[in-house]
Amino acid sequence: MSAVPLQVLDEAIGWQLCLGSGEASPQDYQAFSIWLAQHPEHLRVWQQLGELDQQLGIAAPAPARRALLARPNRRIPRSALGLLLALGLSLGLLNTQRPLSDYLADERTGSGEILELQLPDHTQVTLNSRSAMDIQFDEHERRVFLRSGEILVETAHGDARPFLVVTEQGSLRALGTRFLVRREGDATRLVVLQSAVAAHAQQLPAERVIDAGQQVLMRRDELGQAAPAPLGAGAWSNGMLVADNLRLADLLASLDEYRPGYLSVDPRIADLRISGSFPLRDSELALAALPPSLPVRIERYTSWWVKVVPAQP
Incomplete structure (x- = not known):
């Protein structure tokens, strides 16, 4: 499968979480249909997720498969983590990929x-x-x-x-x-x-x-x-990231390089600005420092899927 745009992939994952939760409303399905028709890339990514969903349906017992589509804060069985990793690798969404x-x-x-x-x-x-x-x-x-x-x-x-x-x-x-x-x-x-x-x-x-x-x-x-030269350009060699009025999206892109999985930001808050020093060797601590400084919250689908979203839904 070819690489996909991360924003489209993030939206597709959100739709799969919504529609696979068992709690989707008719309005949700109508909004999903509109999203699917907006761009050919939406359909391509959704089809890739569907193909993989079929593979998981064959390979995984029903409880493990449902765990992959669970809403945030639900506990995921250990047996599902290996499947989650396979999902990320198959889609090219884990940004640890390299030439x-x-x-x-x-x-x-x-x-x-x-x-x-x-x-x-x-x-x-x-x-x-x-x-x-x-x-x-x-x-x-x-x-x-x-x-x-x-x-x-x-x-x-x-x-x-x-x-x-x-x-x-x-x-x-x-x-x-x-x-x-x-x-x-x-x-x-x-x-x-x-x-x-x-x-x-x-x-x-x-x-x-x-x-x-x-x-x-x-x-x-x-x-x-x-x-x-940017302030603190070489601070990473000491395990720190120095942000001087940096866009939130750029800060998260930098943190993303130091952690496995998929870290994204809601486009509505991507341009918020932030200053400070953030530890690169503990990206969870760096993420925890965001809500006190900005109107954001950290949404976790699993330990591999993390998204920074507006504080108010």
């Missing part, structure tokens, strides 16, 4: 894992959650290829060979420095914390120096304008 090529990387991290490395030249590299990189040192240069995710680099002194971080979009040459490199879809983000980095987009003729306190987004054919 298969990542598993061939020299170094990689799983969901919620932060890995500190010392390279042969004594350069310190920290891999963020769900990151993968290759290390290629020879007599001419020191090269790290970032396949996915994010790394924090603190280059060692005393080695004359250039130190490069390379991605599909170009190369970043350290000028005795400490910096962050993050893959973002078809782009690479550079955040310079100390000294400077020379950035060279793959299809541009020359490199450009980015100074400390600046960030830039690099694509194959473009090197964007330098902008101020």
Whole structure:
């Protein structure tokens, strides 16, 4: 099955929970029919859920199958958890998914894992959650290829060979420095914390120096304008996320990278703003800090399905 848009998937799951609860009203069914007809993607996702529902109906006893469709706060038997995991994997909804090529990387991290490395030249590299990189040192240069995710680099002194971080979009040459490199879809983000980095987009003729306190987004054919580095950009290496007037949706997207399962936000509150520090190694504690600060509540379908919704239904 192909990947599906997370918002549509979230809506489809909500409809399945509603219609499978045994408490749906005729108005619910009418609203569901309208939703189903609104977009072809709605029908595709619903059909995928239906196919999987049939598989669960064959493979699972009735109590376990009903547990998967239970409303929040109902206890789920242990036997159902394995089926829930299979459901998530089959739909591609568990965001721990990653390119298969990542598993061939020299170094990689799983969901919620932060890995500190010392390279042969004594350069310190920290891999963020769900990151993968290759290390290629020879007599001419020191090269790290970032396949996915994010790394924090603190280059060692005393080695004359250039130190490069390379991605599909170009190369970043350290000028005795400490910096962050993050893959973002078809782009690479550079955040310079100390000294400077020379950035060279793959299809541009020359490199450009980015100074400390600046960030830039690099694509194959473009090197964007330098902008101020975000507050606390490297705080994740110490297990913290620093939010400075951050959209709630963006905060949750960051927390999502450090936990298994499916974490989403109701579109009505996605643009709420929040500031503060949140622990990455305990995302449940981070989620618990939201309701006192914002008009939201945490809705749990299971330990794998969590959604942040408006405080008032």
